[in-house]
Amino acid sequence: MFSENSLLAIIAILPFLGALVPGIMIRAGRNACASFTAIPTVLALVLLGALAPGVMDGTVYRYEIEWLPQLGLSAAFFLDGLGLLFACMILGVGLLITLYARYYLSSKDPMGQFYTYLLLFQGAMLGIVLSDNILLLLIFWELTSLSSFLLIGYWKHLPEGRQGARMALTVTGAGGLAMIGGMLILGQIVGSYHLTDILAAGDQIRASEWYAPALILILLGAFTKSAQFPFHFWLPHAMAAPTPVSAYLHSATMVKAGVFLLARMWPALAGTDLWFYTVASVGLVTMVLGAVIALFKDDLKALLAFSTVSHLGLLTMLLGFGTKEAAIAAVFHIINHLTFKAALFMTAGIIDHETGTRDIKRLGGLARLMPITAVIGTVAALSMAGFPLFNGFLSKEAMLHEAAHTTWYQNSWIVGTLATLGALFSVAYSLRFIFHVFAGPPRDDYPAKPHDPGFGMWAAPAFLCIFVIAIGVAPFLATPVVKMAAEAVTGQDLTFYLKIWHGVNTAFLMSVAAILGGAILLVMHRHLDRIWVAAPRPEAKAIFDRLIAASVGSMRGLTATLHHGAISRYLAIVVAVTVALGAIAFTGGTMGPVTRDLTPVPPVVFVGWVLLMAAVAMVVIHHRVRFRALVVIGVIGLMISSGFVYLSAPDLALTQITVETVTILLLLLALHFLPKQTPIESGAGRRTSDAALAIATGVAVAALAYSFMLRDFSTISDFHLANSKSGGGGTNVVNVILVDFRGYDTYGEIIVLGIAGLCIYALMEALLNGPAGRKLRNADFGADRSRDRHPLMMVVATRVMLPIALMVAVYIFLRGHNQPGGGFVAGLIFSIALLMQYMASGFAWTTRRKRFEYHALIGFGVLIAGLTGVGSWLAGRPFLTSNFGYFEFPPIEEFELATALLFDLGVFLCVLGAVMLMLYSLSRLARHAGETVNQEPMEYDPSLAVRAPSSTGKGA
């Protein structure tokens, strides 16, 4: 059960689980917080270590959990050489950053937050490199964008931090969107979203006509993430983050994700001209451009940022070459870049921390003051420059070798030359980092008094420097790791040796030229800098800001045009578009032949129709006189109920007539507080055009209904008729459909109704406690109401009727399964019986006699219905399958009991609760409006009126 493969899922989930820890542990202090943050990372590293020997031997571990197989999405993980290398880098550097950040963050920074973000980000990165499903990979990809947003914007009080975070999110997020499209195309080409399948189908992909769009979209994602030209501008702005974040994001993780993706997709996508010309060219341009800009940056972190851009370009270019040797060089440089760049970022952070500035022009002479830092920084920077005996030299040499042997558009020297130029600038800015920061006499105008930091802070970069030198002196140490990862990238067996000395060849000469040229550039730096500052150059941030402002402006304009607050206009547009679409469909399609005869019309039905049509006309014409419109609406409801009776729909008739009653009551209650008249506000033109639209809609719907009714088509209704008795145990097919065949729908519907009831209750609470409540208490609602608000006759009649009405409701409920009726209708009848009491005997009198809360009824209803559904699980059948049997009760003969009855009870309670809660809430308004409430059922005391005719009865 607990196989080695399942360790993969545990490794992937560990950082996410761990992300919960710092928030809790921060209360135990900063050391405890940092230590506990390290635990999940260490655990994941240990587990990874357990799998490492197998991966080195060529085993590929796989673990898959089905998630949404219909979409091809599964939580599938796999671990091969490339994944192992990246996972170790992510976790290893993550551990070092955890240590470093403990000492870097000041006591004012919320450290728990930082570590939570860090682990979230670490988990997302780990997910990318372990995913075996490209959809899963996309999820993790987006997660890195989101969590890096949190990290970059960690110092949220700084505007640069917020802007940088926003820019990074915009650029990488947009790229991520493009990549989703590309990955989906890729999945469609191969017919599987499994990375292993895709990597094996390289020939099929490259031959597909969809290859180019897929490639371009995926490259957009990779290039934005890896800050390739012209998307490189976000990376320097992301430097507003705390240095541990920069060190993590820009050495081992975030920006390497794009490179990782290129490497991962290498077997599937590389090897074509399109790949070579886009990837290699973009990489080359980025490399040179980044190196040139880096030389002229005075901010230490900006220098390192552009150097990162340049090195990412280098990696991209190598992968773009598409040869095995270039892939080996790329993998090797990924490792080397990680070691020296993370160390350099941490060094820059130490310098910033200790001197209070990162401005190179204000630094210099730190070698005497901070000897340890100086040694670390110098070692790492020399490696970045590509000096022999440091690891950067080896991979840079390999890069130059590949570049020198690459032909670009029949031009055999341009790539080599440009690569040398890039290397030359790289040497220059690396040397500048050393000489302008550490060399020279100590100054006395540092913002703070610099000295070496504590061990905790320099331990992490020093640890990385050990690798820099070890690999640089003894490259064979790195051979097995590079071989493992490079074989995973290329998918082929490789034999090679990493050596320091290859003899005096082209690459060596290029290296020498770069070092000499770089040294000369540094000497001339002051001069060149003046020219650079004076020269006009495009400012990426300004362009980006303008672009964003323009798109926000245009979208705002569009929204303001479309969504300007006139609801009646939206409705008109929706109706007109619907009618137009219907008309297009109607003219474009063909109609089947008429297969049914017209049903004859008896005179009574015709009279009913005339009444209905007249009532509709009345409502439209007199809608401004609101009471009149309400009364006439009642006529419409009545006619429709009669229609249902006539047209064989007894259940509908019952429901319609009861709903009609409560609707009219509701509207009457509401109208008491609303204006009684609607003023004329729209002009004749508006009314005419509205009427035209309305008539067009009406004609269209009538035509549709008419053509529908005269044609036969196959339905699934016969199934319901045939199985209603045998399967559902009831002869009223409509009810059986409601509580059995489509019980799940009904369950949803009663929940919706319950929510509507609660929503009204909540709205009323808010309203009464808000300004409206105050207004109501001060409002004058006229006195045009009867003194005899609770007439004797009505009180007596409703009292007598109450038990009868309740009995009817119970009867309708019980017979519902076999005869017209059921929970919906019974619930409505029950509510009407109660409402009659409210109306006749008054609110307070009735409320005082109410023994249950309407909210509870809704809750019980949903609960009973749900439990009935769950009950069928006990019988081993799907949710809401009904069961029934026949029982003998002595007084009654045979009696059927079905679980559907229980479900219907739930429906009944829910309907009752919702309807009562709605009307009850509305009637509370009256109380707030200062309407007095009768204490006795019949507040108009006749005897009192005889004795004192002027009295209006107590409390009226």
Place this chain on the structure above:
Amino acid sequence: MELLVASAVGALTAGGVYLILRLRAFAVILGLALLSYAVNVFLFSTGRLAVNKPPVLDGYTVTDFAAYTDPLPQALVLTAIVISFGMTAVLVMFALGAYLEVGDDKIDMQAPDQPDQGATARDARDPEHEQIKFRFEPKERDV
């Protein structure tokens, strides 16, 4: 018969559409009520019309499907009727709330260049319509 039902659905739809295009909440509620009738009857009519064939079985097994009308649209419409009541109730609540908070039951927002003048201005413009006379000035609406 089919003609009558179809024309009724058409008339209800036309009336409903006209009313929902009005500018006051109450008219819109009336319009939605008419539209609910129309939709329900339309859905019901998709089961085709049948007289004296209620879908209540009179035997254990069904042999003659033509003896019963189509039960499925009826079941759908039944819940639709109840749900449309819930919807109407919520809308009425919105309309009431808006009226009590703001002082009128207009459904369209004020154009941004014509800032809300408060209930007093509207009272002056439309004295008969406003029946509630507030003793307190209504609070300025947030924009």
